[in-house]
Amino acid sequence: MNTTVEELRAAVEAAHAAFGKARAADPETRAGWLEAVAAALEQDAGTLVQIAGRETHLGSPRLDGELKRSVFQLRLFAEELRRGEHLDATIDHADAEWGMGPRPDLRRFNVPLGVVGVFGASNFPFAFSVMGGDSASALAAGCAVVHKAHEGHPDLAERTAGTVIDALDAAGAPAGLFSLVTGRPAAEALVDHPLVKAVGFTGSTAVGRALFDRAAARPEPIPFYGELGGINAVFVTEHAWSVRRDEILRGYAGSFTMGMGQFCTKPGLLFVPAGQTEELRKVLSEALAGFAPSRLLTERLHEGFRDAVGQVEEHTGVDVLLEGDFAPMPRPTLLRTTADAVRKDPALLRQEMFGPASLVVEYGDQSELAGLAGLLEGQLTTTLQADPEDDVAELTARLADISGRVLWNGWPTGVTVSYAQHHGGPYPATTSNTTSVGTAAIRRFLRPVAYQSFPADRLPEPVQDANPWRIPQRVDGTWRRPEQAS
């Protein structure tokens, strides 16, 4: 049974009321809520992973790891709240000598936006779903969350939401701070609701763009933080190819088939020197010989995968390097083309094949690579397979232009949750210049407010001179950090 539009409205209103109550919570209290959710998910892991396995066809080791990651993320965000970095507390004392004329006392910090709508993804039933990065960062920011469940794992969504809601309740958080809704009518009403102040989304470009347009067209437009996936091109230099071709190809085979190729960071393009097509075929074939396929996440994704591979195959100059299939548990497909063909038809570089397939592009000379990179749309990641003696400065600069994370001799699948992580990139990788992974994700759900000439006893804690929360404060231009652990 889908959530009705009326039920959605009630959930948003309850979330708004809970947001109002939760605002009084200090960082320690709010961090405690996140930690309570983490502990509850950990305790319920057995059941959660069992349901997830049945609904997503992802194996237990992967699901165990993903849940562990989600729990870790909540605890890392709790720690970040205690540090108070996200508040960006800034204090300018009154200054009669300020260069442009006398300056009043002015103090700014970040406050939560309000109710946030979060759309779960199918491919990460924990890490980008009910209590994934968007929900965790919105709660950490101090927002309330109304989460739209992905239809790919309805039972898991319900079980996870129940665990989260019970944990928040037991920890003393106000009722309604987190809730779950389902179905398209509720999804659209969620984006439209005037009390919803931002949306986090992970999913396809088509759905993401439609919702982005919807958010922008509201009477009061709101930020739409969409992660729409990508191609994740990998560039192999001539030298790297000559020295460690087989190792690179084995890494590639492992990365594009990981999780049945259903990662937004799957390497969908591999640029290699031309002239060794047979060796390519042989090494990749061997690397994938032991591969045990499993079912894709949903029927719909399976159909979309077959269609996307078919569309790429139809382009002039594309042939099959390794023939896979589209059985219920599909074997991987590798396609091959040339730099000339993609220069004539750059659309070839812009078709995501969500599933176990990738396209190898053979180039004639390494000097072509920067130009080829310029044909790509925005990417979540780009990767260089290069060696210390390679001159790839120009290519590296182009890759930074078109992507949010550039890797050196690694593979883009696997996205750590840390302080420096950036999971985002120029459109269509994401719809904003922010990240949906790592501690910086919390900032998306905050906005600054400045207080001018307020009496000391009326100022909010983050910008009091006494600094009761012991957070970093930038005072008259200089950061002061009271209790910096090293």
Add this chain to the structure above:
Amino acid sequence: MNTTVEELRAAVEAAHAAFGKARAADPETRAGWLEAVAAALEQDAGTLVQIAGRETHLGSPRLDGELKRSVFQLRLFAEELRRGEHLDATIDHADAEWGMGPRPDLRRFNVPLGVVGVFGASNFPFAFSVMGGDSASALAAGCAVVHKAHEGHPDLAERTAGTVIDALDAAGAPAGLFSLVTGRPAAEALVDHPLVKAVGFTGSTAVGRALFDRAAARPEPIPFYGELGGINAVFVTEHAWSVRRDEILRGYAGSFTMGMGQFCTKPGLLFVPAGQTEELRKVLSEALAGFAPSRLLTERLHEGFRDAVGQVEEHTGVDVLLEGDFAPMPRPTLLRTTADAVRKDPALLRQEMFGPASLVVEYGDQSELAGLAGLLEGQLTTTLQADPEDDVAELTARLADISGRVLWNGWPTGVTVSYAQHHGGPYPATTSNTTSVGTAAIRRFLRPVAYQSFPADRLPEPVQDANPWRIPQRVDGTWRRPEQAS
């Protein structure tokens, strides 16, 4: 002669080429460019202020101050570049023991977006025009700027742009880094151009929303940082009113007529206790007795002002408190209504009257104020006139919900350029959660890029362990600031 669309394209392409060259500049070099522009504007001040006076009818003292402010801003931004705060450099070293599994070496910092389109405003011919806050912050971020001149001061725009371009050239900046365009066809083509990666805008809600929609509808949507003005409601408590009524009214009279009321921070609403209408009229009349009106910025604004005042006057329950006029040099108009009337007709609170006019709302009881604040749309500022014994916690919280800057016993006109400034607010005050004034404005024109597992000698300066630029770096979660001046 307006810029043709072809000329606009050439300007954007030249800007893009200049952006590519300018990226190699270190903070010291880029800071030097900003300082060269500051010095050139200072040197040309006599001529610039003379032209501005003729085109805008704003007096010399005001224009001198505004130019001084713009020059100061460039120098403050140069200093901020040297500090490197805006780079948000973050280094996570590889960590085999990281809680969710081994973490690779990951380093993130902010890079400039590319070419930025900036739309100048009519009401601040220096501070929000050719080399105003948007242009200065985009250049500081490392972007190239194509500036669309406001038609209200074409000669000043041309003269300022010439001074800026000559200064950049003499300082060694690449040609095309800054350019000026004029007219609507170029304006629209600027927002549409695929090489333009963000837009800064200050102006009316109608024009701003149309351009926001245009930016969002692009194949690749881009951030549109629009500052669309506001109402800037002021709330006077009963106690403050009883103790210092006349002083408050004199402050109000000065603030809403400053610059002929043509500030986006003009107090357009004043909530006061009911029952002293005659005293109100008398004190305000005296306060405005010596007021010397001048012409408004443009003919079009003059017409818009007359229409807006007429529209507010037509609402039921509105009467004239102090009769002004709409002569070429208009005398101020004050309207009056009641809390009951605005509760019946909240649209009354949402009509900006851009010019020397404001609306006084009489309330019956102080406890009504939080509810009345809830009827307002997003505001750049809100102001409390209150006394130490007043219980205004709930009202203050509501004001922080609806505005970007909350003032205590001050007046919203006058926006200092500093570290803690926030000039923005919920829509329709601005179209984003960012500021267009203060050092934080620079962040709007940056995006993060992460480098994973890069060899030390391939890393960009901001994220090198050796920290050659001596900037703040967050290393494994902890900020390190090498040369912090206090």
